[in-house]
Amino acid sequence: MPDAPARAGDGRATEDPPVVQATGVTKKYGPTVALDDAGITVAAGQTHALVGRNGAGKSTLVSILTGLQAPDEGTVTFAGRPAPGLADRDAWRRRVACVYQKSTIIPALTVAENLFLNRYDRGGTGLIKWSALRRRAAELLAAWSVDVDPARLAGDLSVEQRQFVEIARALSFGARFVILDEPTAQLDGAAIQRLFGRIRDLQAQGVTFLFISHHLQEIYEICDVVTVFRDARHIVTAPVADLPRSGLVAAMTGENAATERHDRTRTIDAAGPAALNVDALTAADAYRDISFRIASGEIVGLAGAAGSGRTEVAETIVGLRVAAAGRVEIAGRHARPGSVPDALAAGAGFVPQDRHHQGFVPDMSVADNGTLSVPGKLGPHGFIDGRRRDALAAGMIENLAIKTPSPQLPVSGLSGGNQQKVVMARALADEPRLLVLINPTAGIDVRSKEFLLDKVEQTAQSGAGVLIASDELDDLRVCDRVLVMFQGRVTAEIGRGWHDHELVAAMEGMNLDA
Amino acid sequence: MPDTALAETPAPVAAKRGLIGGRVPLARLRDLALVPAIVIIAIVGQIVSPVFLQPDNLLNVLQTMSEIALLVLAETMILIVKKMDLSLESTMGLAPGVAAWLVVPVGAGHGLGLLPGGWAIPVTLAVGALVGVINAMLIIRFGLNGFIVTLGMLIVLRGALTGISGGQTFFHLPPSMLYLGTTEWFGVPASIWVCLTLFAVAIVVLGWTSFGRSLYAIGGNVDAAKAAGIRTDRVLWIVIVTGSVLAALAGLLLSGRLASVASAQGNGYIFTVFAAAVIGGISLNGGKGTMFGAFTGILLLFMIQNVLTLAGIPAQWIGALNGLIILAALIVSRITGGKVQD
Numbered sequence: 102m103p104d105a106p107a108r109a110g111d112g113r114a115t116e117d118p119p120v121v122q123a124t125g126v127t128k129k130y131g132p133t134v135a136l137d138d139a140g141i142t143v144a145a146g147q148t149h150a151l152v153g154r155n156g157a158g159k160s161t162l163v164s165i166l167t168g169l170q171a172p173d174e175g176t177v178t179f180a181g182r183p184a185p186g187l188a189d190r191d192a193w194r195r196r197v198a199c200v201y202q203k204s205t206i207i208p209a210l211t212v213a214e215n216l217f218l219n220r221y222d223r224g225g226t227g228l229i230k231w232s233a234l235r236r237r238a239a240e241l242l243a244a245w246s247v248d249v250d251p252a253r254l255a256g257d258l259s260v261e262q263r264q265f266v267e268i269a270r271a272l273s274f275g276a277r278f279v280i281l282d283e284p285t286a287q288l289d290g291a292a293i294q295r296l297f298g299r300i301r302d303l304q305a306q307g308v309t310f311l312f313i314s315h316h317l318q319e320i321y322e323i324c325d326v327v328t329v330f331r332d333a334r335h336i337v338t339a340p341v342a343d344l345p346r347s348g349l350v351a352a353m354t355g356e357n358a359a360t361e362r363h364d365r366t367r368t369i370d371a372a373g374p375a376a377l378n379v380d381a382l383t384a385a386d387a388y389r390d391i392s393f394r395i396a397s398g399e400i401v402g403l404a405g406a407a408g409s410g411r412t413e414v415a416e417t418i419v420g421l422r423v424a425a426a427g428r429v430e431i432a433g434r435h436a437r438p439g440s441v442p443d444a445l446a447a448g449a450g451f452v453p454q455d456r457h458h459q460g461f462v463p464d465m466s467v468a469d470n471g472t473l474s475v476p477g478k479l480g481p482h483g484f485i486d487g488r489r490r491d492a493l494a495a496g497m498i499e500n501l502a503i504k505t506p507s508p509q510l511p512v513s514g515l516s517g518g519n520q521q522k523v524v525m526a527r528a529l530a531d532e533p534r535l536l537v538l539i540n541p542t543a544g545i546d547v548r549s550k551e552f553l554l555d556k557v558e559q560t561a562q563s564g565a566g567v568l569i570a571s572d573e574l575d576d577l578r579v580c581d582r583v584l585v586m587f588q589g590r591v592t593a594e595i596g597r598g599w600h601d602h603e604l605v606a607a608m609e610g611m612n613l614d615a
Numbered sequence: 616m617p618d619t620a621l622a623e624t625p626a627p628v629a630a631k632r633g634l635i636g637g638r639v640p641l642a643r644l645r646d647l648a649l650v651p652a653i654v655i656i657a658i659v660g661q662i663v664s665p666v667f668l669q670p671d672n673l674l675n676v677l678q679t680m681s682e683i684a685l686l687v688l689a690e691t692m693i694l695i696v697k698k699m700d701l702s703l704e705s706t707m708g709l710a711p712g713v714a715a716w717l718v719v720p721v722g723a724g725h726g727l728g729l730l731p732g733g734w735a736i737p738v739t740l741a742v743g744a745l746v747g748v749i750n751a752m753l754i755i756r757f758g759l760n761g762f763i764v765t766l767g768m769l770i771v772l773r774g775a776l777t778g779i780s781g782g783q784t785f786f787h788l789p790p791s792m793l794y795l796g797t798t799e800w801f802g803v804p805a806s807i808w809v810c811l812t813l814f815a816v817a818i819v820v821l822g823w824t825s826f827g828r829s830l831y832a833i834g835g836n837v838d839a840a841k842a843a844g845i846r847t848d849r850v851l852w853i854v855i856v857t858g859s860v861l862a863a864l865a866g867l868l869l870s871g872r873l874a875s876v877a878s879a880q881g882n883g884y885i886f887t888v889f890a891a892a893v894i895g896g897i898s899l900n901g902g903k904g905t906m907f908g909a910f911t912g913i914l915l916l917f918m919i920q921n922v923l924t925l926a927g928i929p930a931q932w933i934g935a936l937n938g939l940i941i942l943a944a945l946i947v948s949r950i951t952g953g954k955v956q957d
Contacts, residue, residue, distance in 0.1 A: 190844055205842055207835035209902040210828075218832055218843040221825050228823035 117145045118181035120278045120309045121166060121197065126175035128161050135161040139335040140175070141311075141328050143278070148300060148310040150320040150341070153330035154353055154546040159313055162330070163280055166311075168193035179278075191274075198271025199280040202287075202544070206263055208256025213238035215255045216270050245269045245303070261292040265299065272308065279303075280311045285319060286544040289407030290572050290608060297323050315546055317349055318574075329353055354548060369399045369581065374433050376535045376566020379418065382427030387413035388589040391427070395535070395566035400557065402577040403570040405586035406608050412454055414586070415539050415570035419451045420444040432534035445474060450533030450565075452524050452541050460524040463513035467505050468494035470512050471526045478530075497526035502552065518549025525553055529560065536560055536567045542576055554579050572608060574601055648896060649911040652947050656918045664925040672921070674803060678872070680917040681810035682707070684910065685865035686888045687895075688817055689858035691909040694892055695821070696854050697834040697901025701765040702750065703862040703888065705772035707881035710742040710863035711735075711870040712776040714792065715785035725781045732789025736867065739792075743863025746772065747856035755851050769885070777878045785876040796871020806868040813861070817906045830854065834901030890941040891916050915944055 119142045128136040136158045143149045153159050164170045165177060168187055177184040185192035206215050213235045222233040238251035247265040249258065258266065264284055271279050281300075285293045300310055300323055312324055320327055321341055329336040329352040336352050337344070344352075377395040382388070388410035395401045405411040416422045418429050423439035430436070431447035445451075453459035461470045471494050472479055478493065480486035494508040501522045505515060512523055521541070528536060538557065542550040558579055561567050569576050577583050585593040585607040593607045660667035686703050693700045714735040719726025730738070750768060754761045798805040821827035829850050832840035840847050870876045889899075895912025897904030919940045920933075928936060 190842075205836065205839040207832050207839050207902065209835045209898075210831055214828065218840070219825060219829065219845050221828070228819065229825065229828070231823075 118178075119143055120145045120147075121177070121179055121311075122181075123162070123166065123172075123177045124175055126162070126165060126172045126177070128165065128170065128172050134333050136165070136172070137333040138175070139330065139333065141166075141335070142338070143309060143311055144326075145309055146304060146307060147326055148304055148312055148324045150312045150314065150324035150327040151330065152314065152317070152320065152327060152349070152353060154548055157330040157353075158333040159330055160282075161333075163199060163282060163313070166280065167197055167199045194271075194274040194276060196276055197278045197280065198268075198274065198276040199282060200264055200267045200271065200284060202283050204263060204267075206255045206258075206267065208254065210255055211251065212242075212249055212253050212255050212258070212266055213251035215266065216241060216251070216273065241269055241273050242266075245272060259292075260287045261295065264296065268299070268303075272303075277307055278309045278311070280313070282313050283315065283544060284312075285314060285316060290605065291406050293319070315544065315550075317346060317547070320349075321346070350547060369396050373397050375430070376432055377418065377568060378428075378430040378433075379414075380428040380430075382414065382417060382424045382429065384413060384417065384422065384424045387422075388586070391586075391591060393584055393591070395568060397534075397564050397566055398561050399582075400561045400567040400569065400580045402580035402583035403568060403586060404572055404577055404583050404604060404608050406572060408588075409586040409608070410589040411570045411572075411586045412539055415537050415568060416454075418444070418535075418568065419449050419537050421453075445531065448531075448534030450528035450531065450536045452521075452528045452536075452538040454539040456521055456524050461512045461520065461527075464511050466509045467498065467503065467512055467515070467523055468508035470523050471497045471508075472530060474527050475530045493530070497523075497530065500529075501526045501556065516546075518545040521545050521549065521553065525556065529556075532565075533560075534565055536565055537570070538568070538576075539570045540573065540576075541569065541571065542573060550575065574604065577604065646896075646905050646907050647911075649894070649908070649915055649947075652944075653911060653915055653918065656915065656922060660918065660922040660925065663922055667922065667925055672925075674807065676917050676921045677807045677810070678804045680913055681804075681806040682865040682869040682872075683884055683887060683891075684810050684913045685813065685861050685868070686884060687891045687909050687913045688813060688906065689861040689865075690885075690888050691892050691895075691897050691904065691906055692817070692821075692830060692854050693858050694897050694899060695830045695834045695901060695904065696851055697837075698754065698761045698851065698855065699765060699899075700750065700855065700858055701762070701885050702746065702768035702772055703858065704881040704884040705769045705776070706743055706746045706859050706862040707866035707869065707884065708876070708879070709746070709772045709776045709866075710739045711792065711866040712780060712785065712876045712878070712880070713742045714738040714867075715788055715870070715876045716779045718789050718792075719785055719787050725779065725783060726785065726787070732791055735789050735792045739863050739867050740860055743860040743866075744856055746863075747859030750859065751852045751855040754855065755848055773882070776880075780876070780878045782878050784878065786874070788870065788874060788876070792867065793871045793874055796868050796873070806872065809864075809868065814906060814910050821906050826850070826853075831902050834903070836902070887913075887916065887937075887941070890945070894941070894944045894947075912944075915947075916940060919944065 122140075122142045124140040126136050126139050127134070139158060139162065141149075141151065141162065151159055151162070161170070165172050168184065168190070171187055179196045185196075207218070210218075216238045217234055221229045222237065224230040235251050242249055242251060245268070247269050249262050249266055255263070255266070268279060284296060288296060300312075304310065312320070314320060324341050326338065327341050327344060327349065328338040329349065331353060374397065375394045376397050376399070379394070380392050382391040391414055393401070403411045403415060413422060417424050418431070420436060420439055420441040420443060428435065429438070431444060431449050434447040436447045436449075437443040457463075462473070468490055472490050475493075476483065476485070479490050491508055497503065498505060498508060503515070503519050503522045503526065505519065512520055515523065525541070528538075536557070541553055541557070545553070554576065557567055557569070569580060571577060581597060583595045583599065583604065584591050585595065585604070587608065595604060595607065657668065666672050686707065689703055690700060716725060717727055717730045717738060718732055718735045720728040746768065750765060753759045753764045795805050795809065800808050821830065829840065829845045832843065832845055833847050833850060837847055866881065869880060891913035892904070892909050893899065893912070894915065895904065895910065896908035920937065923933070923936055
């Protein structure tokens with residue numbers, strides 16, 4: 102086992118046994134080996150990162166550490182003592198809690214009820230005392246300084262608030278070891294910073310975190326120690342300070358990947374017909390007076406924090422929303438406002454914000470999903486020619502290197518990165534003149550991300566204009582220029598070669614030059 | 616900042632005050648969404664006919680709706696846990712039908728006369744429980760689709776009643792079967808007492824017991840409910856079986872009131888039941904709505920029907936109007952509720 106003694110490099114070393122230690126864990130699902138003699142050791146008070154590409158065995162490890170599954174071989178100990186039996190849920194909950202990507206909050210119930218579900222305060226009559234329950238919830242939230250009204254419906258909370266509530270609930274069981282499974286995937290920059298502030302506070306109060314993320318930058322920002330898994334095995338555990346970014350990527354991918362993106366040479370035909378022309382676009386509640394132009398072959402970023410209006414502008418361009426005033430021209434053609442078919446017919450391709458909601462139909466096959474937007478290409482008079490569809494789909498699967506055993510597999514069976522590739526394939530299916538992408542790399546692994554961004558550059562090279570609405574710096578790095586939105590207006594335009602802090606400051610509405 | 620907890624101690628007090636003045640009344644208001652509509656109908660009814668607000672007429676409305684209201688109660692529980700039971704209306708006919716078949720003496724209709732009259736009520740409830748157990752077994756144990764399972768049961772049970780009755784109506788019911796449908800307690804028909812009491816019990820159970828809250832948890836997010844330590848399958852079993860027993864009880868009330876069990880007893884009720892539940896704010900996607908809301912839903916439907924009858928609408932048109940009422944009530948509840956129905 103290359104399980105180096107995992108200690109934070111900041112002198113917070115204690116003599117306590119590790120909060121959790123898994124050694125020699127093997128888990129098989131039929132012929133698939135999900136974990137192969139892997140292990141992890143998390144010391145008390147650390148924030149420990151667990152990274153790996155999709156399929157590296159992270160999720161399986163989490164389900165073993167949280168007692169949802171038993172390992173085939175190997176042992177798990179908490180503070181030096183063996184893990185409780187799988188059936189003893191309460192004992193598990195006192196030791197470890199996990200905030201999953203998928204919410205475990207019940208939206209139709211109040212925050213207070215979610216916090217104390219199935220452990221209500223009872224009055225003398227045996228009935229639930231709601232007043233006592235709400236008071237206890239308010240105390241719990243205040244104790245961990247979570248600023249949420251316990252009487253609100255949980256479904257009305259933002260993703261950020263929901264996570265805080267879930268963390269508070271986890272702590273209320275007595276667990277001081279919390280696993281965060283990609284907590285930042287659905288948060289914008291400011292919310293991520295608030296989450297990190299909260300993690301640091303809780304760490305100071307003696308809470309240990311295991312932090313799972315695809316964003317390597319975040320690991321350097323918040324974590325003390327990082328463990329890398331690859332192909333169901335433990336690869337390395339090291340203090341983050343001792344592991345440079347390139348070394349981390351190499352450990353994850355098993356090769357020396359170039360972290361620097363090689364610039365492609367592209368010719369931007371500034372004088373030619375515009376791929377997109379947006380003129381004085383205004384929607385009362387979201388954005389005001391947005392005008393810009395994207396030339397053929399140009400990649401333009403639309404950056405901004407959540408709520409800055411970037412997503413709304415992009416959705417207006419493809420017809421998902423209607424603007425109150427202004428004009429959108431796609432490849433020289435005026436698209437009827439609010440009509441997605443019209444935008445597609447004008448030559449737009451679109452990767453929506455949330456692939457699970459708007460991107461694909463989970464139970465339909467890869468082939469059906471990929472060709473959903475191009476029924477006209479599938480056969481005459483609205484009939485679908487199965488062979489033609491499969492040929493188109495096979496082309497997409499090859500073109501985007503989608504890892505699927507068959508075009509007939511439902512999209513829900515693919516990994517996150519490959520699902521996003523299917524969405525991308527559909528956006529590219531009709532050789533778009535304009536490609537609009539919203540958060541195209543949210544929640545997908547490093548490799549798929551690089552691949553998708555490479556594909557975006559290729560598309561631009563072939564003469565299409567590209568608009569990327571995102572606050573993810575890696576997405577914006579491929580752009581020729583970035584328009585920064587703040588509170589519904591375009592406040593800055595930044596050319597290639599920007600520094601991270603410059604762009605982040607612009608998105609947060611700060612002026613570094615002042 | 617390890618002293619966060621200390622620094623923030625005043626917060627709960629402030630938050631609590633906020634609750635009393637702010638959110639909770641709002642949440643309660645949603646339960647009362649149909650009350651304005653009911654008041655308006657009452658006023659319209661009084662204008663149409665001065666009889667409308669007479670105690671006799673109001674008791675009449677409550678009595679005619681008492682049986683179907685029990686089905687609404689049952690269906691509401693089942694919808695909250697995100698299941699469906701279409702077979703309730705057939706259970707309502709078959710359960711008293713089997714009792715009558717076994718109890719009614721030979722010679723009068725299709726009765727077998729195998730059991731003394733006192734057995735009628737236990738047999739009725741037992742048939743209801745048995746139907747519930749079969750439904751629950753197919754849906755929970757074998758994981759079959761609840762909609763189709765209960766659709767199948769709807770047809771099977773209706774056919775079984777037609778079979779044992781020879782398509783005819785059972786008369787000469789024993790006194791025990793007539794009792795609940797005909798007696799008055801304190802000047803009010805017993806079936807109204809039964810109906811209102813059961814709704815009161817259901818409101819308390821769903822609002823103030825951990826069993827009741829677990830129905831919402833299961834309907835809202837079954838995985839989260841499991842993770843919170845709720846024994847979801849057991850709760851679902853209880854809900855489905857209780858629903859069928861309530862349907863049997865509703866059948867008993869109706870048979871008692873009509874002093875007969877027709878082979879078509881309960882036929883077509885389920886549509887009104889669903890309509891009342893949705894109008895009352897119960898979501899077909901589970902986890903939402905209250906028992907009080909469901910009660911106002913069925914009450915509103917029956918008040919409108921009563922007003923139309925008093926207004927002298929020809930009987931041939933009542934069917935079409937019933938459908939229109941459901942649509943209109945749905946629109947009214949959408950307006951007063953202010954939320955998209957799902």
